[in-house]
Amino acid sequence: MSSGRLFAGVGPDSYKGDYDVCGIAFEDRWKRFDEALQILNLLWEQESENKVDFNGHYYKFKKVVIAPRPFQKPHPPILMEAGVHQNQVYEE
Numbered sequence: 001m002s003s004g005r006l007f008a009g010v011g012p013d014s015y016k017g018d019y020d021v022c023g024i025a026f027e028d029r030w031k032r033f034d035e036a037l038q039i040l041n042l043l044w045e046q047e048s049e050n051k052v053d054f055n056g057h058y059y060k061f062k063k064v065v066i067a068p069r070p071f072q073k074p075h076p077p078i079l080m081e082a083g084v085h086q087n088q089v090y091e092e
Contacts, residue, residue, distance in 0.1 A: 004071040010037065011081030032058050037078075044075035 012033035013019070019026040035056045043066040046052055051063040070076050 004076075006070065006072065006076040007079055008040070008076050009079045009081070010040075028058070035059055040078075041075060044070050 010033075012029040014029075016026045019029065024032070035058050038056070039054055039059060042054065043052055043064065046065075051065050053062045054060065054064070
């Protein structure tokens with residue numbers, strides 16, 4: 001679709017209220033983010049016909065495939081937020 005012009009911008013949410021509403025521990029956000037990034041890389045780097053199983057601490061699934069596949073190999077560039085320290089909390 002984009003012929004390789006995709007950049008993935010990623011980072012954990014820094015607003016504690018979003019976690020509270022979902023019943024998720026705000027203190028675990030970086031561990032959850034790390035595991036989600038592992039999953040994203042795993043899905044992007046698999047051959048298109050292979051289905052992926054994952055059994056992590058926070059996320060578990062079986063037989064998942066991602067489509068459409070990224071044009072860039074092994075995956076698009078991943079840009080990670082760096083503006084907020086992992087212990088900094090944003091609250092209203």
